[in-house]
Amino acid sequence: MTTEAEAAQILLNTIRRPVVMIGPEGNITYANADAEDFFRSSAAGLSRKTLEHFVPFGSPILALVDQVRARKAPVNEYRVDVSSPRVGIEKVVDLYVAPVPEYPGSVVVMFQERSMADKIDRQMTHRSAARSVTGLAAMLAHEIKNPLSGIRGAAQLLETAVSDEDRALIRLITDETDRIVSLVDRMEIFSDERPIDRYPVNIHVVLDHVKAIAKNGFASQIRIIEDYDPSLPPVYANRDQLIQVFLNLVKNAAEAVGNTPESEITLSTAFRPGMRVSFPGTQDRVSLPLEFCVKDNGPGVSDDILPILFDPFITTKPNGSGLGLALVAKIVGDHGGIIECDSTPRGATFRVLMPAWKDVSAPAEDEAEGGQE
16 A cells, blocks of 8 residues: 555656755755756765755855745746756756745755757757848849859959959959859858758768768867767668768867867767657657767857857858858758757767657557667
8 A cells, every 4th residue: 555655755756857855954855756867866865965065156046945935935936057067067947946834944946947948949049040041042142143253254354464463463353252152152052942852861870971081181180989879760861961960060079179189079879769849830749869969078169159159150260151050050950850059168069869760661669679770
């Protein structure tokens, strides 16, 4: 026969939110299963610590607990940053804090992580920015490339009729014209709205191909580590476009770490079955269980650039156009996926979430067991 206490324990463990009870002295007197995962500690370990031990110094959550304890009334607070070395980076949560009348001085705190919701919101912003570039690219192709061709042709005719000193200026005109045309050509990729030819792709073959290109070129002196899940099912994607995505990400990582003996880039793959998202304009929830990461041990991305990293024309490179990551975001978005960047002073991690391929002609049980050859 299940006791009342056991039933309460089972009920709280079924709640897919971290829940803790804080005693009068600030110690954690109870934690459900999700709280153990959230704080990266067992319930026994949590019971020996105070909440202050896990959250940043001066965190608003501590003041909220004191406020609820004093007023004996529940409080909701949104978008509270509880990031710390013990809890992890980018831990932004909504909080529900309530008193426990049966235990005077105690309060219950329930956390709801906001990071993934915020990342998806940012991803929608990236896609809107990409659509803006699509319109701009179409306009530039028509309104700029034709006049530039005339300018370049006229400059070439003048080159035969000017002195050697002026010929250098003519070459400057033609070189700069070619550079602008090249930039417009790159932007025209954004206006390509043709359906993507997608099929089952072995992501490890793609990453091995990208690694081979990198090791024989721009990352010849950099250690590239592989951390693969060999049981992954195929990704539903276009192989050439995936190569373009990860080649861009690895090249950015190589430029971030530089050619030093300590430089490292880690390519990882994993299966995350719980990741399902809804996109505007549809009621369907799309499963994105495949996670592919490119991680480096460089200086990371500055906080002011991070929220707009995938927007067009955003770059930290002296000669960069700021279109590389915008194109990566467009390709991933066109595949129904999500890309996000996590950054610390010890490096950056670009995380791509993609849909898996399903063989609609195979029985359901075979789909769950399908792996890459």
